[in-house]
Amino acid sequence: MSRIPVVLGLAAVAFASSSASAQVASALVRVGDAPSGTGAGVTITAIIGVVANEVGGLCVRVTLSNTNHAFWGAATGTAGTILREEQLAIAGYDQTAFENNFGFDNAGSIAYSPTCTQIAPPVTGLDCVWLDATPLAVEGQAIPTLPGKKYRFASNPFMTSGGQIFWRSGINDIATNADEGIGLFFGTGATVIYKTGDAAPAPLTSVLGSNAVDTDTRFSALGTYYISQMTTTDPGTADGHMVINGALVTDVGGNVLSEGSPISAAAGGGVGENYQFWGQLGINEAGDWFLTGDSSLASTADAFLMKNGVILYREGGVVSGLTLTGNLPNSPGAAMNEAGDVAFGWDTVGSITGIFLNGQLMLKEGDPVDFDNDGIVEATSIFKGAPTLGSMAVGDADMFFSATVTVAGSDVNCVLRIPLPGVVTTSFCEGDAIGTTCLGCGNNGAVGNGCANFTFAGGAHLAASGVAGASVGTDTLVLTASDIPGPGLFFQSDGLAANPITFGDGMLCAAVNIVRLGVVFPSGAGVASYPGGLTPNPIHVAGGATVGQTKHYQCWYRDAGETSPGVSFCTPSTFNLTQGVSLTWGP
Numbered sequence: 001m002s003r004i005p006v007v008l009g010l011a012a013v014a015f016a017s018s019s020a021s022a023q024v025a026s027a028l029v030r031v032g033d034a035p036s037g038t039g040a041g042v043t044i045t046a047i048i049g050v051v052a053n054e055v056g057g058l059c060v061r062v063t064l065s066n067t068n069h070a071f072w073g074a075a076t077g078t079a080g081t082i083l084r085e086e087q088l089a090i091a092g093y094d095q096t097a098f099e100n101n102f103g104f105d106n107a108g109s110i111a112y113s114p115t116c117t118q119i120a121p122p123v124t125g126l127d128c129v130w131l132d133a134t135p136l137a138v139e140g141q142a143i144p145t146l147p148g149k150k151y152r153f154a155s156n157p158f159m160t161s162g163g164q165i166f167w168r169s170g171i172n173d174i175a176t177n178a179d180e181g182i183g184l185f186f187g188t189g190a191t192v193i194y195k196t197g198d199a200a201p202a203p204l205t206s207v208l209g210s211n212a213v214d215t216d217t218r219f220s221a222l223g224t225y226y227i228s229q230m231t232t233t234d235p236g237t238a239d240g241h242m243v244i245n246g247a248l249v250t251d252v253g254g255n256v257l258s259e260g261s262p263i264s265a266a267a268g269g270g271v272g273e274n275y276q277f278w279g280q281l282g283i284n285e286a287g288d289w290f291l292t293g294d295s296s297l298a299s300t301a302d303a304f305l306m307k308n309g310v311i312l313y314r315e316g317g318v319v320s321g322l323t324l325t326g327n328l329p330n331s332p333g334a335a336m337n338e339a340g341d342v343a344f345g346w347d348t349v350g351s352i353t354g355i356f357l358n359g360q361l362m363l364k365e366g367d368p369v370d371f372d373n374d375g376i377v378e379a380t381s382i383f384k385g386a387p388t389l390g391s392m393a394v395g396d397a398d399m400f401f402s403a404t405v406t407v408a409g410s411d412v413n414c415v416l417r418i419p420l421p422g423v424v425t426t427s428f429c430e431g432d433a434i435g436t437t438c439l440g441c442g443n444n445g446a447v448g449n450g451c452a453n454f455t456f457a458g459g460a461h462l463a464a465s466g467v468a469g470a471s472v473g474t475d476t477l478v479l480t481a482s483d484i485p486g487p488g489l490f491f492q493s494d495g496l497a498a499n500p501i502t503f504g505d506g507m508l509c510a511a512v513n514i515v516r517l518g519v520v521f522p523s524g525a526g527v528a529s530y531p532g533g534l535t536p537n538p539i540h541v542a543g544g545a546t547v548g549q550t551k552h553y554q555c556w557y558r559d560a561g562e563t564s565p566g567v568s569f570c571t572p573s574t575f576n577l578t579q580g581v582s583l584t585w586g587p
Contacts, residue, residue: 037082075108103159
């Protein structure tokens with residue numbers, strides 16, 4: 001790291017504080033509830049799984065007492081209703097059941113796979129993929145992107161939070177009905193990402209096998225990245241490979257994540273330990289990825305969770321005082337959001353199920369919960385376990401999972417929500433004439449922002465999200481600068497100046513022992529986030545933060561509009577700063 005030895009007196013600067021929500025586990029929907037949006041007297045009889053989006057919403061796959069399959073939830077917030085129910089005479093089909101896998105985006109659209117009966121001419125038992133009320137892929141119908149081919153089945157649909165659907169389908173020749181394997185399809189136009197018979201990724205010399213696409217693939221929010229398991233025609237002990245955008249994934253030691261390949265020591269692998277198979281996985285727009293899996297070690301130490309090529313947790317390890325045991329791919333599984341937060345459930349010694357977020361215990365078997373969702377934990381409502389595989393989800397502000405809760409001696413299935421332990425920050429150096437007046441030329445910005453710049457009259461704003469954990473795996477902190485018109489340098493300091501320092505068209509306050517974190521170019525909307533761009537290091541690594549330290553952050557940015565010939569704004573300088581945020585690093 002590079003340090004600039006700026007040492008000024010320390011003093012209090014005007015702060016506006018915020019705090020994180022209490023981490024109470026509350027039941028949002030329960031077996032026995034009579035939800036709105038369906039027939040009178042209809043209740044929920046089963047809870048199958050849950051998916052979260054990135055704007056505070058969730059969708060839960062349920063079964064109703066009228067025997068229909070349905071989805072309960074809300075696009076934003078958690079005041080849910082029945083969003084979609086098994087239906088007759090819809091788009092020329094009768095729906096008869098919903099597959100367990102489904103997707104849910106920020107707009108509230110649902111990707112799902114019903115079994116259908118075509119009404120005219122009548123054809124029963126069709127495997128299909130739908131987006132809301134529209135069938136996109138139907139067994140027996142032609143594949144629009146593969147001339148002469150038809151769908152043998154259409155299954156395992158998911159969605160990005162940004163609204164792109166993807167699924168797995170069998171491929172048959174129309175003329176001969178010959179089975180030609182399986183493909184991964186993306187978008188409403190059914191773009192083929194990869195399929196049986198395609199060349200395997202280099203340096204492999206094989207091709208993709210008959211079961212080329214695994215049932216669990218994930219795309220990032222905007223579809224920039226995907227992570228998937230490919231199966232090739234290599235020998236059965238070496239035919240499974242993890243790929244990102246079609247290229248073999250490597251761990252931090254440079255070893256490929258292929259079945260039978262060694263796990264590098266740098267990634268946390270033991271002597272003679274090889275990759276064997278994988279479970280849940282995910283990837284975000286920053287390119288961060290995670291997966292769960294098993295290795296060739298003894299069954300008491302073979303299960304692991306890896307993020308960005310490093311094993312963070314493994315069977316036999318201790319997390320928050322609990323010793324992990326058994327295979328993590330068991331219920332309820334694991335999930336990651338766009339901020340890189342990883343939630344997972346894992347059994348621990350003593351048959352105690354633990355629910356974790358970024359390596360911190362959030363709930364364990366035997367803990368009381370808020371079953372009636374009034375914000376108050378009831379001593380008679382006890383978390384018993386997480387019964388459903390793949391029912392873990394983590395959104396922008398909350399984690400969700402299906403659970404069994406013992407209520408006054410009776411077991412009831414439900415979906416529990418736990419708010420994410422958001423970073424607690426205080427804001428400083430606000431150039432809004434309320435906290436501080438901008439001294440360069442009186443160019444005050446909007447409330448809570450830095451000084452005004454040439455492009456954005458309200459000035460730029462710095463925000464922090466995620467978890468400030470001072471270790472690999474718990475540090476998901478992201479700094480986001482909005483309304484910056486040019487590249488931004490994110491920086492950290494140990495203390496604050498006694499008084500704001502006029503610096504360019506803005507104010508510098510984070511001025512004691514400055515550490516440059518990295519430069520990120522903004523999007524067209526003037527938003528840049530660190531870690532990001534060509535500076536991917538976690539903030540605690542880049543800044544050298546340790547547990548208990550309070551650090552201060554600002555973003556210096558180039559005011560691109562001022563660099564145009566003949567343009568002037570405020571001072572002759574062509575740069576400015578956001579306001580700042582202070583936070584204390586935890587474990």
